[in-house]
Every structure is written in structure tokens, then in C-alpha cells.
Amino acid sequence: MQSLNRQPWPEAIQDDLQEVEQLLEKVTSVEYLPMAYLLQHTLLGKGKRLRPALVLLAAKFHSYRPEVLVPTAAAIELLHTATLVHDDLIDNAGSRRGSPTLNTMTSVRATVLVGDYLFAQSAILAVSSENIPAMKSFSRALVTICDGELREVLTAGQLNNAREEYYRRIDSKTAALFSAATEVGGILSDAPEHICRALAEYGHGLGMAFQIVDDVLDFVGDERQMGKPVGNDLRQGTLTLPAIYLMELYPDDSSVADLFAVDTDREEKVRQVVEMVTNSPAVERSYAEAREFVGRAQAALQVLPDNEYRQALMETAEYVVGRRQ
Amino acid sequence: MQSLNRQPWPEAIQDDLQEVEQLLEKVTSVEYLPMAYLLQHTLLGKGKRLRPALVLLAAKFHSYRPEVLVPTAAAIELLHTATLVHDDLIDNAGSRRGSPTLNTMTSVRATVLVGDYLFAQSAILAVSSENIPAMKSFSRALVTICDGELREVLTAGQLNNAREEYYRRIDSKTAALFSAATEVGGILSDAPEHICRALAEYGHGLGMAFQIVDDVLDFVGDERQMGKPVGNDLRQGTLTLPAIYLMELYPDDSSVADLFAVDTDREEKVRQVVEMVTNSPAVERSYAEAREFVGRAQAALQVLPDNEYRQALMETAEYVVGRRQ
Numbered sequence: 001m002q003s004l005n006r007q008p009w010p011e012a013i014q015d016d017l018q019e020v021e022q023l024l025e026k027v028t029s030v031e032y033l034p035m036a037y038l039l040q041h042t043l044l045g046k047g048k049r050l051r052p053a054l055v056l057l058a059a060k061f062h063s064y065r066p067e068v069l070v071p072t073a074a075a076i077e078l079l080h081t082a083t084l085v086h087d088d089l090i091d092n093a094g095s096r097r098g099s100p101t102l103n104t105m106t107s108v109r110a111t112v113l114v115g116d117y118l119f120a121q122s123a124i125l126a127v128s129s130e131n132i133p134a135m136k137s138f139s140r141a142l143v144t145i146c147d148g149e150l151r152e153v154l155t156a157g158q159l160n161n162a163r164e165e166y167y168r169r170i171d172s173k174t175a176a177l178f179s180a181a182t183e184v185g186g187i188l189s190d191a192p193e194h195i196c197r198a199l200a201e202y203g204h205g206l207g208m209a210f211q212i213v214d215d216v217l218d219f220v221g222d223e224r225q226m227g228k229p230v231g232n233d234l235r236q237g238t239l240t241l242p243a244i245y246l247m248e249l250y251p252d253d254s255s256v257a258d259l260f261a262v263d264t265d266r267e268e269k270v271r272q273v274v275e276m277v278t279n280s281p282a283v284e285r286s287y288a289e290a291r292e293f294v295g296r297a298q299a300a301l302q303v304l305p306d307n308e309y310r311q312a313l314m315e316t317a318e319y320v321v322g323r324r325q
Numbered sequence: 326m327q328s329l330n331r332q333p334w335p336e337a338i339q340d341d342l343q344e345v346e347q348l349l350e351k352v353t354s355v356e357y358l359p360m361a362y363l364l365q366h367t368l369l370g371k372g373k374r375l376r377p378a379l380v381l382l383a384a385k386f387h388s389y390r391p392e393v394l395v396p397t398a399a400a401i402e403l404l405h406t407a408t409l410v411h412d413d414l415i416d417n418a419g420s421r422r423g424s425p426t427l428n429t430m431t432s433v434r435a436t437v438l439v440g441d442y443l444f445a446q447s448a449i450l451a452v453s454s455e456n457i458p459a460m461k462s463f464s465r466a467l468v469t470i471c472d473g474e475l476r477e478v479l480t481a482g483q484l485n486n487a488r489e490e491y492y493r494r495i496d497s498k499t500a501a502l503f504s505a506a507t508e509v510g511g512i513l514s515d516a517p518e519h520i521c522r523a524l525a526e527y528g529h530g531l532g533m534a535f536q537i538v539d540d541v542l543d544f545v546g547d548e549r550q551m552g553k554p555v556g557n558d559l560r561q562g563t564l565t566l567p568a569i570y571l572m573e574l575y576p577d578d579s580s581v582a583d584l585f586a587v588d589t590d591r592e593e594k595v596r597q598v599v600e601m602v603t604n605s606p607a608v609e610r611s612y613a614e615a616r617e618f619v620g621r622a623q624a625a626l627q628v629l630p631d632n633e634y635r636q637a638l639m640e641t642a643e644y645v646v647g648r649r650q
Contacts, residue, residue: 090434109415123464139448
């Protein structure tokens with residue numbers, strides 16, 4: 001995932017984002033220094049805290065209470081990070097955002113435990129909101145994420161219903177937590193139900209677009225900026241939208257199917273499919289798809305008053321789909 | 326851990342335990358059959374549901390509401406099972422209660438994910454109680470368990486402050502969840518605060534005794550009944566109470582220290598220490614220690630009315646410390 005270098009958050013949530021950061025730092029302050037180091041490496045100085053910012057922005061339309069919003073925003077970031085830690089272990093990923101992943105720095109056991117520890121800390125902060133509907137939204141998102149991960153592992157390399165499977169997967173993997181972030185912002189600010197639903201819908205569309213763009217960047221991104229080699233998803237046996245478009249555009253070409261069917265010359269086949277995708281309309285079609293999700297996300301915001309916070313949410317959506325490297 | 330073959334639960338909680346079982350079955354009913362199989366193997370037909378039974382029994386003294394107690398009891402069992410799944414992976418354990426562990430049946434990735442899935446399902450059921458203090462007790466226990474696991478991994482093989490470290494570890498690893506189980510039973514039945522505290526204290530003592538006996542059985546248990554070879558903890562580099570007593574009884578003997586210091590002839594050294602423990606007063610001293618914790622657990626129950634439920638809790642404590650194989 002890209003860090004959002006060009007999406008500065010509005011002044012009005014900067015202080016609270018700083019407090020989220022302090023809560024995350026507190027989570028890394030454990031007695032054992034080797035453990036503290038692993039936690040700091042995993043949790044601090046990463047990205048622009050997109051999900052916490054979404055919680056805070058979504059709460060700005062009604063009763064904004066930082067004392068419950070800040071811990072919940074931190075809880076969502078912790079949950080997100082916990083799933084990344086276990087994901088990277090599962091995918092045997094070597095780097096993320098240009099830094100080595102935890103699984104390359106320590107043992108399987110410590111990696112599993114750091115993930116579990118982050119889940120646990122996330123639970124503590126989520127419960128501290130003392131808001132049952134928010135906790136329900138939170139735990140539903142967790143179940144959906146786990147379902148999606150399992151689905152990804154168990155269906156890896158399957159080519160039937162590719163597009164349907166793909167949407168289901170990114171819905172679970174990414175959109176569910178974005179949607180929970182914005183919904184929980186609504187819930188914790190006592191927004192009326194139809195507003196919470198609209199915020200959830202916005203988060204969902206944003207998440208879908210975000211993941212599609214991430215998947216496109218896996219083909220066309222700048223390796224140095226992404227901190228990982230292109231074609232990584234194909235290498236892991238994960239079929240994403242650009243390759244699905246390629247198969248639909250050239251139904252007689254078997255490059256993608258071969259990659260998933262035969263294990264020999266894998267690296268060469270990955271290189272070949274990456275090149276075909278890059279030189280085909282698959283990239284632009286995928287961006288168009290992402291733009292459609294962003295359009296739906298922005299449309300959902302129409303029920304909100306037109307103020308600086310709605311503007312920030314609109315721009316976040318534009319930014320997400322505008323990432324080209 | 327032993328199944329509690331000789332601890333039949335009172336008639337008054339049998340139906341609700343059956344409903345807990347049905348909730349657990351529902352958690353295993355997932356779309357993908359290979360996944361369903363792994364979940365069934367992990368979750369069903371195991372043990373006597375000690376922790377769920379403790380939740381239910383602890384709630385019998387005040388307002389007993391099965392509609393919140395049953396999901397919470399299932400949530401505690403799910404949390405327990407999730408930690409076992411990750412533990413076995415971390416310890417590279419081959420079998421548990423005579424069945425192969427999940428990590429020997431499937432990949433690291435699927436094992437991590439099954440654990441995460443169980444955590445997630447546990448969260449859903451815990452939140453469904455809609456009781457904030459119960460959820461706080463629950464998430465505190467989760468944090469304590471994770472802390473303990475990390476401590477175990479990071480201090481493996483260290484011999485200083487052995488006894489203190491040991492008590493801290495089993496407190497986190499086992500007593501915290503027992504204590505949460507009985508405390509949550511109290512909370513969900515609207516028991517007054519001093520009763521909830523007494524129930525938590527009972528659960529804590531019971532858990533400490535349970536783990537000490539488990540650790541003794543790792544030296545003297547029947548391999549077939551335990552479903553794992555004796556000396557397993559030593560083999561993993563985990564120092565437990567019987568070996569600590571051995572070191573205290575024979576301060577000039579370096580068998581235990583050697584085992585942790587030098588990597589050669591490990592299996593032979595394990596065999597030797599197991600034999601020394603078995604033929605020394607270390608076993609009886611450990612049992613005496615467990616009995617002391619059980620005594621404290623039972624004493625905590627004195628604030629409760631003397632009825633069949635208190636009797637069942639008293640007997641559970643006797644049973645836990647009476648296990649000799």
C-alpha cells in the first residue's frame with residue numbers, strides 16, 4: 001500500500017491525529033526492548049493514517065467527541081496493522097512500503113504473537129468507546145476481513161468466476177474496514193441512522209477504489225516507491241482486476257491461465273503478463289472501474305452538509321483514485 | 326491439557342452447555358469444506374468445556390440469563406481455542422489431547438488464519454452480550470494472554486528469577502482467562518461487585534492450580550492419555566514448576582541449567598531431567614503448591630450462598646488438583 005504523501009489532512013483533525021499517534025506509541029512501549037523495537041518498526045512512522053483520519057472526518061458532521069473518537073481511530077489502525085502483520089507472514093512478503101516486513105526480521109512465532117498483541121490492544125481501545133453499535137460494526141469488519149483472507153488462501157489460483165471472486169475478496173480485504181471506519185465515525189458522533197449508512201457506503205466505495213488502484217500499481221507502479229517488485233500478486237497466485245481484464249480482452253491468449261496452471265518458468269511468465277497488462281487497455285479499464293467506485297462513494301456524501309469536512313472526504317476519494325505510482 | 330472426563334457438570338447447566346456447543350458448531354459451518362473440516366477438527370468434540378461451564382456456574386447465584394450467558398460462554402471457548410491454535414503453531418506442537426494439531430494438518434498460513442477467524446468470531450459473540458464491563462474483562466484477559474505468550478517466547482531458556490517468571494507466565498497464560506470466565510459470569514448475572522471480585526479470585530486460583538497440574542503431568546503423565554510425549558515443555562525450552570523445584574532441591578546439580586545452556590544431546594538430557602523430577606519430591610511439592618491455590622480459590626467462594634452451584638465450583642477445584650494422569 002502507498003503512503004498518502006500528497007493528502008494532507010485538514011487542520012481541524014490534525015491535533016486529534018497527533019493524539020492517535022501518541023496512543024499508538026503507547027502501545028509500542030512494552031517492557032521488553034526487542035519486542036518494543038518490533039512494535040515500533042511495525043506501527044510507527046508509517047503512511048498517513050488514512051483509516052484513523054476517516055473515523056475523525058466522518059464524525060465531524062454531528063457531535064464530535066475526541067475522547068471516544070481518538071481511541072477508536074487508534075483501534076482501527078491497530079486492527080489494520082494486525083491483519084497486515086499476519087498477511088505478510090502468510091504471503092511470505094519481504095517488504096512493505098520499502099521497509100522489511102516483520103516476518104523477515106524475526107521468527108514465525110514472534111510475528112504471529114505481535115499480530116495477536118495488536119489485535120488485543122485494538123480490542124481494549126475499541127471497548128473503551130463504551131458504544132455497543134460501534135463495537136458491533138468493528139467486530140463485523142474483523143469477521144469479514146478474516147473471511148476474506150481465508151477465501152484468498154483457499155481459492156488462490158482458481159480462475160472461474162474470477163471477477164466475482166475478485167470483488168468479494170477486495171470487499172472483505174479492504175472495503176470492510178474503510179466502511180467500518182466511516183460508519184463508526186458516524187455512530188460515535190450520534191449521527192442519525194441514514195447518515196451512518198451513507199458514511200458506510202462512502203467508506204465502502206473508497207475502499208474498493210483504493211484496493212483496485214493498489215492492484216493496478218502492483219503492475220505499473222514504481223518499484224522503489226512501492227518498496228516491492230511489480231507482479232507480486234501474480235507471483236503469489238493472486239488474480240487481480242488488471243489480469244482479469246487482460247483475460248477478458250484476449251480470451252484466446254492463455255498467458256494468465258498458464259501462469260496459474262504450470263509451475264515452471266514462473267518468473268518469466270510473471271514478467272510476460274506484467275508486460276502484456278502494461279501495454280493493454282487493462283490498466284485504464286481498471287482505473288475506470290476504480291473511478292466508478294469513487295463516484296458512488298462521492299454520491300453517498302450528498303446527504304451531508306457541504307462544508308470543509310465533506311470537501312475533505314470528496315478530495316480523499318479523488319486522491320485515492322488519482323494515485324498513479 | 327487433559328479432558329475432564331470425571332467432572333460431569335450439574336444438570337442445571339447441561340442444556341445451556343448444549344447450546345454453547347451448538348453455537349460452536351455454527352462457527353464451524355463455513356462455505357468452504359476444507360475450512361469447515363479444519364474448524365470442526367479444532368473446535369468440536371474436545372474436552373468438557375471447562376471455561377464455558379465456569380461462566381454458567383458463576384452466573385447461577387444471581388440473575389441467570391441464558392440469552393447473554395450462552396454466547397459469552399461460547400466466546401470464551403473460542404478465544405481459548407484461538408490462542409491454542411496459535412500456540413501450537415508457535416511451539417511447533419505435534420499433537421494435543423491425542424489429536425494432531427492444526428499446524429501439522431495444514432499450512433502456516435491456514436493455521437494463522439483459522440486462529441484469527443476464531444478470534445473474530447469470539448469478538449462477535451462477546452459483543453452480542455451488549456455488556457460493557459463484561460467486554461472490558463474479556464479484552465483485558467486477551468491482552469494479558471498475549472503479553473504472557475510474548476513473555477514466554479522472549480524469556481525462553483532464561484533461568485534467573487525462575488519462580489517469579491513462572492508464576493507471572495501461568496497467570497497470563499491460564500489464570501487470566503479462568504478469572505475472566507468466572508468474573509464475566511458474575512457481571513452478566515448482575516452480581517454485586519464484591520461477589521464479582523470473589524468469583525474472579527476463585528477463577529484465578531483455579532487457573533493457577535490447573536496450569537501447575539498440567540505442568541506436573543508434562544513430567545509424570547501417561548503419554549497415551551495426554552496425547553503427547555513427556556518432557557515436552559523442557560524440549561521447548563520452557564521451565565516449569567517441577568524443574569524449578571528440582572533446581573532448588575539440588576542447587577549443586579546442573580542438569581536443568583545444562584539443558585538450557587547447551588544444545589547437544591538434548592533428548593538425552595530431557596530424559597534425564599524427567600527421570601530426576603519423577604524420582605524427587607519436586608512432583609509432590611508442585612502438587613502441594615497447586616493445592617494451595619485451590620484452597621485460596623475455595624476460600625474466595627465463602628461469600629456465596631452454600632448451594633449446589635457453590636458445591637459444583639468447590640468440586641471443580643478439587644477435581645482440577647486431583648488429576649494425576
